[in-house]
Amino acid sequence: MTPDQYCQNKTAASGSSFYYSFMFLPHERRRAITALYAFCREVDDVVDECSDENVARTTLAWWRSQVAAIYAGTPQHPVAQALVPIVKEFKLPQEHLLEIIDGMEMDLSQHQYADFKSLQLYCYRVASVVGLLAAEIFGYSDRKTLKYAHDLGIALQLTNIIRDVGEDARRGRIYLPQDEMAHFGVHTSDILNARENDNFNKLMRFQIERARHFYDIALSELPALDRKAQRTGLIMATIYRATLEEVVHTGCHVLRERVSLPPLRKLWLAFITWLKN
Numbered sequence: 067m068t069p070d071q072y073c074q075n076k077t078a079a080s081g082s083s084f085y086y087s088f089m090f091l092p093h094e095r096r097r098a099i100t101a102l103y104a105f106c107r108e109v110d111d112v113v114d115e116c117s118d119e120n121v122a123r124t125t126l127a128w129w130r131s132q133v134a135a136i137y138a139g140t141p142q143h144p145v146a147q148a149l150v151p152i153v154k155e156f157k158l159p160q161e162h163l164l165e166i167i168d169g170m171e172m173d174l175s176q177h178q179y180a181d182f183k184s185l186q187l188y189c190y191r192v193a194s195v196v197g198l199l200a201a202e203i204f205g206y207s208d209r210k211t212l213k214y215a216h217d218l219g220i221a222l223q224l225t226n227i228i229r230d231v232g233e234d235a236r237r238g239r240i241y242l243p244q245d246e247m248a249h250f251g252v253h254t255s256d257i258l259n260a261r262e263n264d265n266f267n268k269l270m271r272f273q274i275e276r277a278r279h280f281y282d283i284a285l286s287e288l289p290a291l292d293r294k295a296q297r298t299g300l301i302m303a304t305i306y307r308a309t310l311e312e313v314v315h316t317g318c319h320v321l322r323e324r325v326s327l328p329p330l331r332k333l334w335l336a337f338i339t340w341l342k343n
Contacts (some may be wrong), residue, residue, distance in 0.1 A: 069148035070097060073104035086336040087301035098156060098203045101148040106196060108145050113173045126171050133163045135234030156202045165195045177238055181245045204296050208289040216302055223278035225306045228273050231315055232321040260321040270318045283305050297343045304339045305332050
């Protein structure tokens, strides 16, 4: 199996909405974004699938060494090998790949966030940085597109957080800001024990409005000149925002169920978004 095939299999197996947004890209850009996404999945899996914190930290440290090896042209892992020509061709900054690992490592030591400002740092590292790298791969003419990529990353990660409240709680993590939980009268024990009530619903409506706000900001920031080049990001925005609205439509029961769109609907949304832009 070649490094590129490994990345393709890793991306397809994830079942992520990102997979559907990549399908319409030209070969070289699709190859590049698939390798980047596979890298994100690899380092995320270290944290999610490793029960021993020390082992997880050691593995993430090894991935840091692989990032250095990517830029030296001597990596061992197939995902890192696939990234060697890509970081050169698209001029992807080494510090951005390291920041993604920094974000994943936050999950090992921080299971709650005091306020949105501290949560936003996490969102920046695990999502906005990925958006900035993706923008380089997709191409742009106006640097304002980087602001769009940053804020779209925040919107996508907030959608993940909203959708996955229950799933994250079962891993002992709560990404809802503590000061906002207190404001709405929601206790940590309510989240961990999947207790839905009116206060929780009000808290979630507040989170949903914030995510919608970031989508609106991001889309308003994308220069018209770069809309065509950034169509893949617009597909991601369409699919993720549809997922967010599905959470609302189904009653925000995120403590007990995880909302996802059927593959055919994701494909249809990807197709019509590509045609529109």
